Amino acid sequence: MILVQPMVDSVTQNLSMFGFAPEYKGVSDIQGNEISLGDVHVLFGLTDGLHGSLTFGFKMPTAMNIVSFMMGGMEMPSFDEMCQSALGELGNMIVGTGLNNAQSPTLINFSPPTLVVDGHIFISTKESKTQKLEFELNGTPFYIAINLENQ
Numbered sequence: 001m002i003l004v005q006p007m008v009d010s011v012t013q014n015l016s017m018f019g020f021a022p023e024y025k026g027v028s029d030i031q032g033n034e035i036s037l038g039d040v041h042v043l044f045g046l047t048d049g050l051h052g053s054l055t056f057g058f059k060m061p062t063a064m065n066i067v068s069f070m071m072g073g074m075e076m077p078s079f080d081e082m083c084q085s086a087l088g089e090l091g092n093m094i095v096g097t098g099l100n101n102a103q104s105p106t107l108i109n110f111s112p113p114t115l116v117v118d119g120h121i122f123i124s125t126k127e128s129k130t131q132k133l134e135f136e137l138n139g140t141p142f143y144i145a146i147n148l149e150n151q
Helices: 004-016 060-070 081-101
Strands: 022-031 039-048 052-058 112-116 130-137 140-148
Touching: 004 081, 004 130, 004 140, 039 081, 052 060, 052 081, 060 081, 060 130, 060 140, 081 112, 112 130
Parallel strands: none
Antiparallel strands: 022 130, 039 052, 039 112, 052 140, 130 140
């Protein structure tokens, strides 16, 4: 799929700015049209050039760890609005870099991030192929689901 390697490269590039060394574990197909990737989901719609969605999924401890590093090591007592904003901004950075690196012949636009915090959520996608990229960060997994129409 056109976005797999650009997103892998973007995750590595952007998380390394905060001192992380994410390990890419591989890609797999998601069967059906429901996605559940953890406790915290960050969703992006692809609106021009390509149509579909990108969904980041984190377990809460992973999300809190990432945000803490982004805030210079500051301990985060809860996943409040500041944490949500930081994670959304990281998503913007990863998606923007990944789409820029995709070398698409047309401009690809994406929506602002939508954060969903709930450990028991399933996100419905269109009836199209969805691929799940798995990463490991400090021993805990996180995921990016790529759902593109007409691919």
